[in-house]
Amino acid sequence: MLLEWWSDTDCTLYTDPENYTKYGKENAIVVLNHNFEIDFLCGWNFCERFGVLGSSKVLAKKELSYVPVIGWMWYFLEIVFCKRKWEEDRENVIQGLHNLCDYPEHFWFLIHCEGTRFTEKKHEISMLVAEAKGLPKLKHHLLPRTKGFAVTVQSLRNVVSAVYDSTLNFRNNENPTLVGVLNGKKYHADLCVRRIPLEEIPEDEKECASWLHKLYQEKDAFQEEYYKTGIYPGTAIVPARRPWSLINxxxxxxxxxxxxxxxxxxxxxxxxxxxxxxxxxxxxxxxxGVRRMIKVTEIDRGSAYGNRENKLKQK
Known part of the structure; x- marks a missing residue:
């Protein structure tokens, strides 16, 4: 509602037309990059265009559950929250995912595998980790955190049909903000979506982790090509707006x-x-309350998760 009707922002999909016909008609895990302040709104907009916004779920940081109105609403909608401390989160995440196994409607489970929003500082630290682990460096993404994704795939393997690899960017080097959206500013989003059947993803946790790292290398290549050409691979499609959110x-x-x-x-x-x-x-x-909600989305005021200084403080 806010993104498409108030700010009149449209999101063009670049995808395979054959796969396009399946969107909204099956359960799926949606893997999103985390580079922009309004990427979560674009994710919701993606869900809305295919009629699964009401049944979409996300893996979100625990702090968001305290955001007035939205956080409380998410809590009652069975959103899976995590503290981003895997030892504490594992059982809670698994239980939340198992609750989706008998969900009565088609749902999409949205996950940001990078764990935190991209900043230059976090990217520098993330690439040091990649170098230490002997992993290829990424230019436009942080190193994905594999445990949450592996558990998600394991828990939903017999429930979801595919993973939708979704890579978002904005035309003309736009830097969208939630404040801009609230002020009615129009942005131009492009979203590259690839449908990957779940059976192609390894069941073994280590192999699944390697698969995810390879996926992010491909996402990085897509972003690099986008910055050069302004388009993603695939057929450009603008899904029709559904008037129900506006009417509601x-x-x-x-x-x-x-x-x-x-x-x-x-x-x-x-x-x-x-x-x-x-x-x-x-x-x-x-x-x-509104100001607090906006601050949660601001990149400059993002969490210290992933920063070396934060890790030093915890020691």
Missing amino acids: WIIWASLLSYPLFKVLANMISSGSYLTISVFALLMVIVSV
Whole structure:
């Protein structure tokens, strides 16, 4: 709703037309790169265009569960949260994934295997790790964290049909922000989507890890080509917008706006300083909540996860 109807941002898919017909008609694991402040909105938009937004799930950091409204909503929607400490997360993640095994609708499980959003500082540290492990260096991605992906594949192997390798970028070197979207700024997103049947992914954890590293090398090559040519491989398709999200928003906004405005008018007309003060306090709380939500998405204010300094502090 926010991305496609408010800011009028469209996302062009580059994919195989034969695979395109399967999107939204099967369970899938969606592997997304994590380079932009609004990549999560683009992921949701991808789900919405194929009618699975309501049943989509994500592997998200625990801090997001405390974000006002959105975090609470995710909690009740059975989103899988992790503290990004694998010893503590493993059982919780496995249990959350097993809960999806008998999910009554088609669902997509979205995962950012890099674990944190790309920054130059984190990239430098990540490539030092790659060098130490003898892995090929990546130019446009962080080294993927393989354990969460391997467990996801193992837990959902008989449930999902494929992995959708999804690589996102924006035209003309646009640097999209959530603030820009809220201000109605239009961006131009391109998303390269490859459908990979799950049976092609190794069951063994080490082999699965090697497979994921190879996948990210391919994603890196796609990004490099995109920066040179401005397009991804595959056929360019713009999925049609589904009006239901807009209609749903209009209906609920209409139902809720009248009583809210009526309460506001009664508060102001009452002349009670206490009533007006309480209302002003509520507005401040809402404003703080929105600002906190925005800060969670800002790259410069991102978590210290993946930074060497953070690791040193934990020792």
